[in-house]
Amino acid sequence: MRIVLVNVPHPAIGSRIPDDHLPPLGLLAVGGPLIDDRHAVRLVDGEFGPMQPGALVAQVMAFHPDAVLFGHSGSTSGHPVIADIASRLARARPDLAIVYGGVFPTYHWREILKDEPYVTAIVRGEGEETARRLMAALAAGTPFASVPGIAFRGGDGPHATQPAPVIRDLDAYRVGWELIDHARYSYWGGLRAVVVQFSRGCPHLCNYCGQRGFWTRWRHRDPVTFARELARLHREHGVQVINFADENPTVSKKAWRVFLETLIAEKVDLILVGSTRADDIVRDADILPLYKQAGWARFLLGLESTDEATLAKIRKGGATTTDREAIRLLREHGILSMATWVVGFEEETDRDYWRGLRQLLSYDPDQIQMLYVTPHRWTPYFGLAAGRRVIQTDRRRWDYKHQVLATRHMAPWRVLLWFKLIEVAVQARPRALARVLFHRDAGLRHAMRWYTRMGRRVWPYEIANFLRDPLVGNGPTVAEFWGAPQDDEEESMSATRAERRVGTALPRADAA
Template sequence: MRILLVNVPHPAIGSLIPSDHLPPLGLLAIGGPLIDDGHDVRLLDAEFGPTSTAQIVGQARDFRPDAVLFGHSGSTSGHPVIAEVAQAIAHAIPGTRIVYGGVFPTYHWREILDAEPYVTAIVRGEGEETARRLMTALADGDDLAGVHGIAYRRAGQACATPPAVVIGDLDAYRIGWELIDHARYSYWGGLRAVVVQFSRGCPHLCSYCGQRGFWTRWRHRDPVLFAKELARLHREQGVRVVNFADENPTVSKKVWQTFLEALIAEEVDLILVGSTRADDIVRDANILHLYKQAGWDRFLLGLENTDDATLALIRKGAATPTDREAIRLLRRHGILSMATWVVGFVEETDRDHWRGLRQLLSYDPDQIQMLYATPHRWTPYFGQAAERRVITTDRRHWDYKHQVLANRNMPPWRVLLWFKFTELVLQARPKAMFRTFFERRGRLRHAMQWYTRIGRRVWPYEIWQFLRARHLKTGPTVGEFWGDGQVVDENAMATSRQRRQLPNQSAA
């Protein structure tokens, strides 16, 4: 089959502002196995430009695909764009099968199949093996009921097949790196870059995150083989920056140390960036020198909040002394810390914002990433926020960078003021400015300055977008807008046996 993988242009601010672009790992992960099965596969990355819908349709028509596969890491906020482009392609190329995968369609498959007749099937959960079997069934004209892990229409009604078997060996499916021109993708200020995934899932119970439910359990690549792959990308493709897509790659200290030592042995000059938990950093205090030797330059630490009651509400399982110690340890080893701070888990007051700002200053992170609480139906947090009002029904704004929840204690404009004021104080405080311009290690100084340049563009752009947006004074509740919560289906891709082994996860 001729298969076209489409990465649509995402409306998120992070996609619109930077001049750097990272490759769409999810689609490349599907592309490798499909190529190995003998399909003629092409990637259309519409993030460049960005490419208009008309241009995407034109390029698709030129390729004449038998199937067009969509998927996007942006998930909820990316869905309106995918729906528009998929419909346009379906109308322009009659008979083309439209297949859609990712987190959002995994859980919203009923609504999508009911509202979007041009969608042939939805891949639910991880897609490497499922996509292969689905493409084979479509090519051979087989009954889709035999393909586990999908949703489709049977006799005009949306239905789902049993969950696919969770992939045990992540090394059994290769990434289709040949689908991209590595010279077009960069990060860290023009350095050739890729996105990779060492592990999938997360064992922690944070109520706002869907990682555990989507991936069902934490698994990892072979650490030595993974190190060799990164080294090969550096030597053969000139890759300098490796961005880890993992939520929590450091879960197993033993496995992680094996990876670090294997990568150090490869003797390649890589810059590694990614996310992890503060408690893992503190746990690994005695091997942080290996982190640095392997190439780690920045970790995004999901602190989320510093209020103990809020941390308990979202089941973060974190402690403020641990968060502070993790930042101190990273700085001692020459690794930048970017602290994430989420506004809106609860309906904060001015006093709450002021207290949070003071605590963040005491943490002294190198960088700050401010986000807004965004309840998705498949997470327990959705149940906690179900009765709160929505201030925007534009689903493109459900991207963690726009306010979507009302606050009874203050209007949206005042929430924005605290949000931007906190960013300004953290990024422009003397300590941060000194590190940005006078850090003695040139590699870290470059990273700080690169991020600062992006921030100078994003900061006013977010304000401008807020002023242009229409905010509802009395919007629907979260439950009214999205429908019933899906906490029961949070682990929808687990088998019945796996579900019995998962911890109890009520929405309360």
């Protein structure tokens, strides 16, 4: 079959503001196995430009595809864009098979199949093996009901087949790196870059996380094979920056140490960036020199809040003392720390923001990433937020960088004021500016200056968006806006509790 993988231009600030673009790992991960199955596969990346809808559709159609797959960009805020492009493709070629995968469609398959007739099928959960089986069924004309891990439209409405098995061997499917021109993709201020995954999932129980249940359980690649693949990308394609997409790559200290030691032995000059938990950094204090020697330059630490009561409510499982110690240890070993801090919890007041700012300053992170709390219907946190009022009904804005929920004691403009004040206070304090200007490590100095330049562009952009985008004064509740909670289906590759009770996870018909 002739297959086009489409990465639509995402509306999120992180896609539109930077000059750098990273390759869509999810689509490449599906593309590799499809190429190995002897399909003719092409990637169309609409992020560059960004491409206008008409031009994107024309480029897809120029390949004369039998099927078009939307994957990695299947997020909440990206869905309206995908829906627009998919409908245009269907009008141009009514016989075209349109397949949609990713986190958002995995859980919202009922609504999508009901409201968007141009979608042929939805891949639920991991896509490598499921996409292979679905394309084989399309090519042979066999019934979709025989393909695990998908949803499709039957004669009596949307159906979901039994969950696909969790991929136990992540090395069994290769990433289709040949689908991209590596020279087009960069990060860290123009350095050639890729996105990779050492592991999938997370063993922790943070109740707001939209990713943990998607992967069902934590697994990792063979650390030696993985390290050698990164070295090959550097030697053969000139890749300089490796951006880890893992939620928590450092869960297994034993496997992680083997990866670090193997990469060090490869003697490649790589810059590694990614996310992990503060308690893993504290646990690994004795091997942090290996982190640095392997090339780690920055870790994003999901602190979420500096309030212990809030951390308990969202089941973060961390502690403020651990967060502070992790930042200290990273600095001691020459690794930058980026602290994420989430605002917009229902009961927050001016006093909470002031206390949080003082706590963040005491942590002394190198960088900060401010986010707004954003509930997902398939997470346990959704139930806690179901009665809150929605103030942003444009789903393209549900990207963590726009206020979407009303707070009880704070008007939206006041939340924004604190949001921007905290950013400035943390990033522009004398100690932080001194690091940006005079850090003794030239590489880290470059990284901090690049991030500061991005911040100067994002800061006014977010304010302009707030002033331009109308907010709803008395909007629907979260439950009215998104529907009933779905936490029973949080683990995308497991049977629901109801199905386990009756001893089956077989095809079911669910009204949307």
